[in-house]
Amino acid sequence: MLPQSRLHLTCRSCQAQARAPRSYHHQAQTVVRGAPSPATTSGGVGVLSSLAEETPAEGQEQDGQTQMERPGRMLLLSELRVRNAAYDVSLSRSVLTWKRRTSSTVYHPFRPRFCVPSFPRRRPDPGVGHTVSVSEILSVREEEENSSRRRDDGSWKKIKEREGKDCGPAFTVSYVERSPHHRWRCAEVTFACPEEALCQHWVSSIREQLATIVSRPKRLLVYINPYSGKRQGKRIYERKVAPLFSQAGVSTHVIVTERANYARDHLKTGAELQKFDGVVCVGGDGMFSEIIHGLIWRTQIDGGVDPNCPEEALIPCTLRIGIIPAGSTDCICFATVGTNDPVTSALHIIVGDSQPMDVCSVHHNNAFLQYSVSLLGYGFYGDVLTDSEKKRWMGPARYDLSGVKMFLTHHYYEGTVSYLPAKGIMGTPRDAARCRSGCVVCQHNRQLLPEKAEMYEVDEASGSESDSEWRTLRGKFLAINAASMSCACPRSPKGLSPAAHLADGTTDLILVRKCSRFDFLRHLLRHTSKDDQFDLAFVEVHRVRRFRFTPRHCQSDSDLDLRENGKHQIFSQICRDHPACGCAPAYSSWNCDGEILNHTAIDVRVHCQFIQLFARGIEEPKVFEELPNPCAI
Ligand SMILES: CCCCCCCCCCCCC/C=C/[C@@H](O)[C@H](COP(=O)(O)O)NC(C)=O
Ligand SMILES: Nc1ncnc2c1ncn2[C@@H]1O[C@H](COP(=O)(O)OP(=O)(O)O)[C@@H](O)[C@H]1O
Ligand SMILES: [Ca+2]
The missing domain is CATH 2.60.200.40 (Tumour Suppressor Smad4)
Known part of the structure; x- marks a missing residue:
């Protein structure tokens, strides 16, 4: 919870003024309790890296707790580099934003790297900037110098090479990017920092924010029907879904079904459901049907209700169910997410969406x-x-x-x-x-x-x-x-x-x-x-x-x-x-x-509203087109 990250504010505007660009005037140095004190100087490369929170205006001194709980309040503000161009990067409780510095004369259009190469990219306007809701950040990792990462085409590429020869410490944020037809993709952006301490501070601050989202599942029970649809269930899970779960730190217990009703019977009797935050089925509508039968039955038995008796008031199931579509019709996934795309479903599970269903x-x-x-x-x-x-x-x-x-x-x-x-x-x-x-x-x-x-x-x-x-x-x-x-x-x-x-x-x-x-x-x-x-x-x-x-x-x-x-x-x-x-x-x-x-x-x-899914219903396009963009204000 963020009370740990209470920031002690010391207005250092007078010292900062000499070397900071005008926009940084009156920012305050921030120190996170329990975290190493970050460096606040630019390191002589013409980049101000400040860990900042807006200082309350004089005469508006408020209860610190209340201020911190305001969702829009800025927790961090630094000038970092994305693809060798300078960006103003800020983190509040609700959003991460990065905006190309307008003072820059060199035009480097920002292009996020996408995990899935086929997604048609729109080139964002570098002057407007980019805003990602914290609830849609999937993970953050610190890049190791000289580390290699697999490219989308399967080859390996050195981080240093990608970021330019003087990239220094860097961290990468993976987040949800919307593409047409309700599909979600995992996009990434790497921020190069002038100093290691600043880089670590950004990583730990973003992780701290992610840890406050209690609706995200940490452990999932996964059932795969290997015979669903075109018999690609196992392959779809291993290639498209498991890497995303692992990247987001979601642990899984995977069971490949051996016969019809295997998953249902396992849920009814064998599964240790208290160990899991949700159940995922990889398959079609028939497989989903098995899962709800097992779960509903189990919920009634555990709650002392006879599931066969029509007069009994049944107990709703609270354990959420995720559907990775791999079936023939995939109607339940399509109607609750808007598409039958395994990556989209995996991302809805990771961000911890909830959709009740009759x-x-x-x-x-x-x-x-x-x-x-x-x-x-x-x-x-x-x-x-x-x-x-x-x-x-x-x-x-x-x-x-x-x-x-x-x-x-x-x-x-x-x-x-x-x-x-x-x-x-x-x-x-x-x-x-x-x-x-x-x-x-x-x-x-x-x-x-x-x-x-x-x-x-x-x-x-x-x-x-x-x-x-x-x-x-x-x-x-x-x-x-x-x-x-x-x-x-x-x-x-x-x-x-x-x-x-x-x-x-x-x-x-x-x-x-x-x-x-x-x-x-x-x-x-x-x-x-x-x-x-x-x-x-x-x-x-x-x-x-x-x-x-x-x-x-x-x-x-x-x-x-x-x-x-x-x-x-x-x-x-x-x-x-x-x-x-x-x-x-x-x-x-x-x-x-x-x-x-x-x-x-x-x-x-x-x-x-008897069961809960890892979904949010179909989003209207305007929901994401009208996302607040503080950079643009
Ligand atoms: C001659 C033109 C016909 C056009 C008719 C188009 C209407 C199609 C509407 C299909 C609605 C399907 C509702 C979902 C049912 C699934 O639960 C079930 C099982 O799906 P599964 O095999 O488990 O993925 N599929 C079917 C076709 O019965
Ligand atoms: N290992 C298995 N072998 C055979 N049938 C299975 C297995 N696991 C599940 N089933 C059954 O397969 C049927 C179809 O599954 P489903 O996932 O809906 O695929 P599809 O969409 O192609 O119909 C369901 O009735 C389910 O109970
Ligand atoms: Ca209904």
Whole structure:
């Protein structure tokens, strides 16, 4: 904490004036308690290196503690060199800034080095300067003289050579740099210092600031599914993610899964979760589903709650989950980060982002089946998943092939849908506004929840679930989809329900009634265009807290599921495999975040903000374009 770094201020303006440039007038020497006293002279190279904090103006003497806790207050100010050009570099609690000295006549455009070479760089205006939020600094290291570092192209390069022959002591700061399409990259800037003590002081001060960010994980439990997507999970982790974790000082315990449900079972029973600050999964939506099942289960057991009992109030999971995308759809990563890029996800984990997320619990006849965070789809998406599982060897392309096939089969399914509309909330599924980082709709609707939840629970306890609140629809449906988030993914960048919210305690129930193939195609194609996919006569969408579905052929209480009804399953399979067959199957199956459910009659309820991710939601471009830039003021 920064009380240790309390600075004792001694105005030395009169001494400094003689050799300091005008801009340094009235700066104060700073001494960090417990740290070596830094040199404050330029070392005769025409560079003033001062460790400075603004002296409070006379008559404005304030309580020192209060001053230090102000986020914008400067902790250090020095003139350092970047690529042999002089920069004014300052550190406050919230930002690190460096600005090219305007007095310089030689033009050396500053170019940060990037860890990933393919990123298209914008050349910053050297007169404006550069500002990096301390919360987005990944690490700082002191460069050893004559040390070598690996270049992006894999070759080795001497630091001295890079910095120029008289670089002297130097330190390098790695930080988050935003690039197009919500991608983050690790950028680096090296500051050459006139003296070793000053260099060490900068390094320790930045480290001190980083240590105050308690939300950053230090130890992570990592599960890798080696068979996800294009089977690149291990490689992606080792090449792109592990080096970043190690650079940022994050320790990991890595487990490569040996079978399906290995990670889930390990989390349920074996994992020593108290040793970790978060769980990371390397894989697709199916792998993420395993992780949440393991974690939710474990949280209930550790908290003395029966996870199978539908009447129990479940305990939310506080251990954050990170997703390194390596799967086929990567919808959960895409909708929470804005891209399915492993480096971006790793950086969100390192900086310790948090994003709460809704979770749906799915029950059949009061018995727990599964949790879902993205899509629960019956009909089209259920059939696509069932068909694509047989083509897993094809990798992500299996969904395209099965999608076309299921579009051509054009099966519809009869059944009854009942739902409990989310009343009194902010937002509708037809809004133009989107769920974005710091979403006010999610915050507002979360606050509404306790009294609403209570109301429904009272109704449930009385056995008659407020019939007036429930609405029921019967019909023939091509698709019944519940999207608890937008379900945006590379296949559909705006998603199944573009205005759905990550953490508002609701799910968007989308009903696509029987229509012609042409009309269904119009609906599907609108997922990929700007047109509203709900603005069609045969499509309706409702924002709900809870819903039930019962297929027509099992509307009695003794619901027959697909696996029990062997005879029916055989006919369904024949019909699926032979689209020319005129006989429509009675049942589809539920696609629950990419897993097929065993039952078709289900009862779904949303648990608001039930899990936490290492993400921050999708950032609007203006969030970073409008970052305060004290250099420019
Ligand atoms: C004929 C034109 C069709 C265009 C339709 C575009 C809509 C695509 C929307 C896909 C929404 C997917 C929601 C996410 C589901 C994932 O949980 C699941 C499993 O993903 P995983 O394999 O674990 O990465 N993937 C699928 C396709 O069901
Ligand atoms: N070692 C393993 N061998 C086989 N299957 C696995 C293994 N680890 C996890 N799985 C399962 O693989 C399935 C697909 O995983 P996922 O990561 O979602 O990849 P994809 O996005 O390609 O579907 C999940 O159902 C998961 O339970
Ligand atoms: Ca939601």
